[in-house]
Amino acid sequence: MKKALALTLGxxxxxxxxLDMGALATSAQAGASYRFQLLxxxxxxxxxxxxxxxxxxxxxxxxRKALPDAIREHFGFTFWLVPFFVLSLSHLLVLGTEIGGIxxxxxxxxxxxTSFWALPVGVLLVTFLWRSTFNTIxxxxxxxxxxxxxxxxxxxxxxxxxxxxxxxxVPTLTAEEPLKYWGIAVSIxxxxxxPYLFYFYSSGAVEDDWDSSFIGVNRGIAALxxxxxxxxxxxxxxxxxxxxxxxxxxxxxxxxxxxxLTDAFPFWGFLLFAVGLGVACLAASLEVALSMAYxxxxxxxxxxxxxxxxxxDARFGAVYTGAIAxxxxxxxxxxxxxxxxxxxxxTEAAVLPFVALPFLILMNDRKLLKEHANGWISNTVAVxxxxxxxxxxxxxxxxxxxxxxx
Amino acid sequence: MSxxxxxxxxxxxxxxxxxxxxxxxxxxxxxxxxxGGDCVLREFLLGPxxxxxxxGFPLGRWRPTRVPWDxxxxxxxxxxxxxxxxxxxxxxxP
Amino acid sequence: MxxxxxTRDLLDMQVVGRDGTKMGRVDGLILELRGDLxxxxxxxxxxxAVLARxxxxxxxxxxxxxxxxxxxxxxxxxxxxxxxxAIEPHHIQIDLDALETPAFAWEIWLRDHFVAPIEGKREKSx
Amino acid sequence: MRNxxxxxxxxxxxxxxxxxxxxxxxxxxxCQPSSPxxxxxxxxxxxxxxxxxxxxxxxxxxxxxxxxxFVEAMTASAREAIGKAAEEAAKSSARxxxxxxxxxxxxxxxxxxxxxxxxxxxxxxxGVARSVGRLSALHARFEAxxxxxx
Numbered sequence: 001m002k003k004a005l006a007l008t009l010g011x012x013x014x015x016x017x018x019l020d021m022g023a024l025a026t027s028a029q030a031g032a033s034y035r036f037q038l039l040x041x042x043x044x045x046x047x048x049x050x051x052x053x054x055x056x057x058x059x060x061x062x063x064r065k066a067l068p069d070a071i072r073e074h075f076g077f078t079f080w081l082v083p084f085f086v087l088s089l090s091h092l093l094v095l096g097t098e099i100g101g102i103x104x105x106x107x108x109x110x111x112x113x114t115s116f117w118a119l120p121v122g123v124l125l126v127t128f129l130w131r132s133t134f135n136t137i138x139x140x141x142x143x144x145x146x147x148x149x150x151x152x153x154x155x156x157x158x159x160x161x162x163x164x165x166x167x168x169x170v171p172t173l174t175a176e177e178p179l180k181y182w183g184i185a186v187s188i189x190x191x192x193x194x195p196y197l198f199y200f201y202s203s204g205a206v207e208d209d210w211d212s213s214f215i216g217v218n219r220g221i222a223a224l225x226x227x228x229x230x231x232x233x234x235x236x237x238x239x240x241x242x243x244x245x246x247x248x249x250x251x252x253x254x255x256x257x258x259x260x261l262t263d264a265f266p267f268w269g270f271l272l273f274a275v276g277l278g279v280a281c282l283a284a285s286l287e288v289a290l291s292m293a294y295x296x297x298x299x300x301x302x303x304x305x306x307x308x309x310x311x312x313d314a315r316f317g318a319v320y321t322g323a324i325a326x327x328x329x330x331x332x333x334x335x336x337x338x339x340x341x342x343x344x345x346x347t348e349a350a351v352l353p354f355v356a357l358p359f360l361i362l363m364n365d366r367k368l369l370k371e372h373a374n375g376w377i378s379n380t381v382a383v384x385x386x387x388x389x390x391x392x393x394x395x396x397x398x399x400x401x402x403x404x405x406x
Numbered sequence: 407m408s409x410x411x412x413x414x415x416x417x418x419x420x421x422x423x424x425x426x427x428x429x430x431x432x433x434x435x436x437x438x439x440x441x442g443g444d445c446v447l448r449e450f451l452l453g454p455x456x457x458x459x460x461x462g463f464p465l466g467r468w469r470p471t472r473v474p475w476d477x478x479x480x481x482x483x484x485x486x487x488x489x490x491x492x493x494x495x496x497x498x499x500p
Numbered sequence: 501m502x503x504x505x506x507t508r509d510l511l512d513m514q515v516v517g518r519d520g521t522k523m524g525r526v527d528g529l530i531l532e533l534r535g536d537l538x539x540x541x542x543x544x545x546x547x548x549a550v551l552a553r554x555x556x557x558x559x560x561x562x563x564x565x566x567x568x569x570x571x572x573x574x575x576x577x578x579x580x581x582x583x584x585x586a587i588e589p590h591h592i593q594i595d596l597d598a599l600e601t602p603a604f605a606w607e608i609w610l611r612d613h614f615v616a617p618i619e620g621k622r623e624k625s626x
Numbered sequence: 627m628r629n630x631x632x633x634x635x636x637x638x639x640x641x642x643x644x645x646x647x648x649x650x651x652x653x654x655x656x657c658q659p660s661s662p663x664x665x666x667x668x669x670x671x672x673x674x675x676x677x678x679x680x681x682x683x684x685x686x687x688x689x690x691x692x693x694x695x696f697v698e699a700m701t702a703s704a705r706e707a708i709g710k711a712a713e714e715a716a717k718s719s720a721r722x723x724x725x726x727x728x729x730x731x732x733x734x735x736x737x738x739x740x741x742x743x744x745x746x747x748x749x750x751x752x753g754v755a756r757s758v759g760r761l762s763a764l765h766a767r768f769e770a771x772x773x774x775x776x
Contacts, residue, residue, distance in 0.1 A: 064590055073512045074461065076418070077527065078554050111695025247682055248765070250675040252707065255700045259682055262691040270692050301514050301525035301546075303607070312521075314610035365462030367508075368589075411542055414529035415511060415554055438510075438541065440502040445541035445581060447506070447531065460507050475538045480531070 003217045008142040009208060010225020013053065013201045015145035016287030018229025019280040020094070021101035022191030022345045025338065027233045028260060029251040030184045031240025034175060036160070036168030039237060041185045043169050045192035046230035048388070050222050051381040055363050055374065056198040057218035060205035062372040067202045069298035071358045074365070077299075083354035084299055087195055088292060090351050093344035094194065095288040095323055096330035099125070100337040101281030104254055108274040115334040122328030125285055126321050134207045134306040137290075141283040148280055150272045151235035154264035158242040165238070182395075187342065190349030190392055192233075193385070198355065199291035203298075207305055215372060239264070254338055285324070293319040352389035360386060416483040422452055422473070424488040430495065431471045433486060435460045449474050471495070504587065506541075514591040515546060515579075517598035526592060527551050530578065544584065544592075547576030577601055662720040667772055669714040670728060674772065676704045677735055677765040684742050684758035694746050701743040708735050727771060735764055 030038035056067055063070065072080045103117035110117075132140075175181040205214070240251070243263045249256050261269030290306060296319045297304035303313040310317040330340065360382045363374040374382065414436070422430040431452030438447045451459065455470035473495065479487045488495060504510060510526055517523045528545035552563040579594055586593040598604050683700045686692045712732040718725050738760050745753030 069514070072525070073514070074508075076507065076512050077525075077551055078419075081555065107699070108696065111693065111698065248674055248678045248769070249682065250672070252672050252675060253703050255696070255703055256675070256679045258696065259679070259686060259692070262686050266689055266691050270686075270696065301522055303522045310615045311611055314607050314615045318610050318614060361461050361463060367462045409535070410533045412531050412533065413545075413550075413553065414506060414531045414541075415527070415550070418507065418511075434507065436506040438504040438506050440504060443582070445504060445510075447539040447541070460505070462508075480539070481533065 003214065006208060006210070006214065006217055007221050007224060008138040009201065009204045010053075010221035011142035011145060011228055012138045012283060013197060013204065013287070014225040014227075014229035015141060015148065015280055016283035016285075017194055017197035017200065018049070018192060018226060019145070019148055019232055020191065020194070020284035021097045021277075021281050021337070022094075022187070022194075022341050022348075023229070023233050024101075024236050024277060024280060025251070025254070025257070025341050026184055026187040026191050026345070027237040028240040028244070028257045030188060031237040031242075032244040032249060032251045032256075033184065034172075034181060035241040035245050036164045036238070037172045037175060038181070038185060038188065039165070039168030039234060040171045041188040042192070042230060042233050042237065045189045046226055048189075048381060048385050049192050049197065050226045051378060052193070052198055052359070052385060053201050053226055054219055054222035055359070055378055055382070056202040057205050057210070057222055058215050058372055059363060059369065060202040061210040061214040061218055062212050062369050064206060064209070064211070065202075066206045066294060066298055067199055067355075067359065067362075068295040070362055070368075072299050074362060074368075075358055079358075080299065083351070083358070084295065086351050086354060087295065090344065090347040091196060091288055091292045091295075092323060092327055093330075093340070093347055094196065095285060095292070095327035096335070097337065097341045097344045098281045098285040098288060099324070099327050100331045100335075100340060102278050102285065103331055104337055105274045105278030105281065108258055108277075109271065114337065115332055118328045118332035121331075122324050125282075125289065125324050129286065129289065129306070129320055129324075130310050130317065132306075134204065137286055137306065138204075141279070141286065144279045145283060147272070148232045148276045149235075150261060150265070150276055151232050151239055153235075154261050154269075155235040155238035155242070157264045158239065160238050160242055186349065186392060186395060187345050189388065190345045190352070192229075193352055193389075194348050195351060195355040196288050196291040198359070199295055200287045203291065203294040203304075207307060212372065236260070252338075285327075289320040289323050292323045293317070349389070349392035351393075353386065353393055356382070356386045356389045410481060412480060412483050414483075417450075417480060417486060420484065420486050422450075422478065422486045422488055424490065424492040424495070426491060428492040430473075430488055430492050431456075435470070447475050450478055509587060509589075510541075510544070510592070513587075515544070516591045516593050517596055517601075518594075519597060521598040521604075522591075523594070523596070523598045523601065523604070524577075527576075528554070541581050543578040543580045544594075545576055545578050549576040662718055663724055666715060666718040666720040666725060666728065669718070670711045670732065670772070673708055673711050673732065673735060674765060674768050676707050677738075677761055677768060680704050680739055680742060681758055681761040681765060684746075684754050684761065687746055688751060688754055688758070694749075697746045698743060701739045705736055705739050708732055708739065712736065724771075731764065731768055731771065735761075735768075738764060 027042065030041070059070065060066055065073070068080075068084070071083075099118065099121055100114065102121045103114045106112070106117045106121070107114040128137075172181075205218070210218070239260050240257070243260055244251070244256065249259075251257055258270065258273050261273045263269070265272055293316050294304060296302075297313070297316045302315045304316045305313060308316075331337075360374075360379070363369065363378065363382065366373045417433050417436075419432055419434070421432050424430060433450050433452055434456035435451040436447055437449050437451065438445050440446075450473045452471040452473060453468075455468040458468050459470055473488070477489045477495065479489055506529060511529055513526045515523045515526060524546040526544045527547060527550035529541055530543040530545060531539045532542040533539050548563060549560070552559045579596065583595045584592060585595045599608070679700060683692060683697055687694065687697050712729065715725060715729050715732060738757055742754065742757040742761070744750075745757055
């Protein structure tokens with residue numbers, strides 16, 4: 001039973017990590033500008049992310065250690081210092097975009113400016129994190145997250161042409177405006193392969209105290225959880241392709257995305273979009289804030305754990321509180337959410353190698369993982385991710401600035 | 407208790423040179439043994455091989471250079487010196 | 501006779517106090533040079549000062565400046581080897597109470613000045 | 627992009643590579659729109675999407691799918707974007723045959739957006755229907771104009 005419930009960790013990781021502001025925005029942008037042509041990027045990203053999540057879960061279950069913990073321990077402080085620093089910076093940017101997403105959702109329903117909501121949202125997030133245990137966060141967000149299935153329902157109700165749909169899973173190398181095309185492709189992969197996903201998932205597995213008996217379940221959870229996120233992201237892409245593209249609406253601004261669901265659900269569509277976006281971003285903000293606290297506490301060996309009372313791990317609590325405060329500030333000063341999203345995703349893609357390489361090495365440490373160390377399949381995927389990550393690092397920032405921006 | 411004390415972590419990554427200044431390799435690991443409650447240092451591991459071993463990576467042809475504790479002068483952690491020549495050390499190894 | 505890899509099994513490992521609280525990490529190791537006898541681990545060191553030293557002299561000076569604002573009595577703490585009870589693959593057990601060590605000064609400070617005021621006397625449920 | 631060209635004494639190969647790549651991309655971008663005409667078309671390109679968005683927003687408001695506050699927000703960001711394009715167009719040195727009709731169209735577009743906003747504020751459904759029609763006509767004209775020139 002406990003093992004069945006463990007699925008919520010997969011779902012919440014997926015909702016927060018997969019369906020964050022970035023993934024939804026880029027999927028919608030892809031659909032609006034290139035109809036189904038970019039579906040393959042979501043497919044590819046999903047495949048990779050499933051493998052990576054499975055690995056981080058397997059690692060946590062086999063060693064009872066979360067990733068940042070093991071990396072510091074294994075590679076020593078001086079090795080870990082730079083990646084840790086860079087990752088924390090990108091975490092702050094990402095947290096900013098997620099908080100921005102919540103604020104934008106509230107702006108849609110309330111009509112009040114986005115920046116107005118920055119402070120209330122920040123306070124709400126902190127109180128939620130303080131008051132709740134890890135399990136309550138898991139259960140509530142994974143339950144709320146089901147709302148995002150509205151994108152899938154809408155996509156189906158539009159009866160997208162199957163032929164084009166399937167063709168979309170084959171990479172198109174000759175698209176008009178190739179710079180924009182690849183810019184979006186890179187952003188999608190970058191948005192999905194977020195480093196914090198693996199920190200959060202592995203730390204979560206430790207919080208739910210998994211042991212090696214979870215390794216089998218972990219596979220299913222990784223596949224189902226990430227699959228869930230992937231399907232919703234594809235749903236968003238398809239809806240954008242069916243609703244925005246034919247009208248010649250490209251996504252230059254989040255407001256245009258807000259119209260997506262109004263064809264499928266004339267009355268509820270607008271609200272559903274706002275709530276779906278809000279929930280996804282809420283889950284993501286919690287996830288990023290927590291994984292930042294996890295990474296910091298584990299790096300310095302402090303007490304950590306969302307299930308502990310803040311009194312028992314005050315420093316842990318202080319980290320996520322500070323992170324949320326800083327990131328809310330970014331929104332408060334009124335940075336354009338879409339630009340912030342693209343920048344954040346670029347930095348995420350840029351830091352991916354810092355995570356991928358130590359990860360790959362750790363997963364092959366037989367002294368540590370014994371029979372649970374990586375097999376050749378996982379290693380092949382990990383190597384692919386690493387190579388991809390290196391490419392992303394080189395191209396993500398310029399492409400995001402020049403192409404992805406549209 | 408006038409015995410000198412040094413910071414082990416400051417040794418890591420330092421280049422070991424022999425009396426003639428010939429570079430032998432960087433220190434990346436050290437093996438110790440627990441005897442009678444004490445943790446006693448036995449040997450230092452130098453070179454890329456040592457790093458690979460520390461990361462638990464399949465070693466392949468990269469083997470660490472092993473230096474027994476008594477052949478390495480670490481009184482100045484910044485500049486660890488070999489007590490014998492690099493050649494002798496190479497000769498010692500099986 | 502148990503073999504140890506100082507970098508793998510000791511340095512940077514999680515340190516766990518008597519009551520099971522995570523106290524910090526093995527940021528440094530003090531070796532005692534005993535002339536004709538092999539060097540011996542004299543103590544494990546924890547604290548930002550030790551980390552700063554590992555980062556290099558500049559970082560060390562920088563931290564020394566920051567220390568002015570620290571609530572900790574000492575920026576580093578030495579735990580004599582005799583206090584190390586067990587070296588496990590997962591953590592290192594030491595025979596000290598976390599709350600009595602400087603390692604926890606910040607934790608306690610934050611608890612009193614930051615958590616307590618906001619939390620009030622709330623009793624946690626679940 | 628300063629970070630890429632950061633003047634550290636000895637840039638690592640990776641840094642240099644990234645710097646070079648950005649330089650290349652910038653170069654590509656810089657000389658993509660060669661003639662002033664193409665430059666103009668590129669700057670006004672988003673306007674089509676904005677006209678379409680305004681039209682859709684209007685229709686959706688009429689069918690009670692979106693609140694008035696949303697129309698307000700949408701028209702605001704649309705006007706901003708169209709206004710920016712108009713400024714660029716004014717500066718453009720493209721041939722008058724293309725530039726002047728475009729500028730006229732942009733001016734009309736801004737006005738149409740304002741009308742939509744006003745009509746919604748006054749809850750004037752007939753007015754909204756009118757500006758929706760006008761917006762779709764504008765969109766068609768815009769497409770014809772830009773496609774014809776390209």
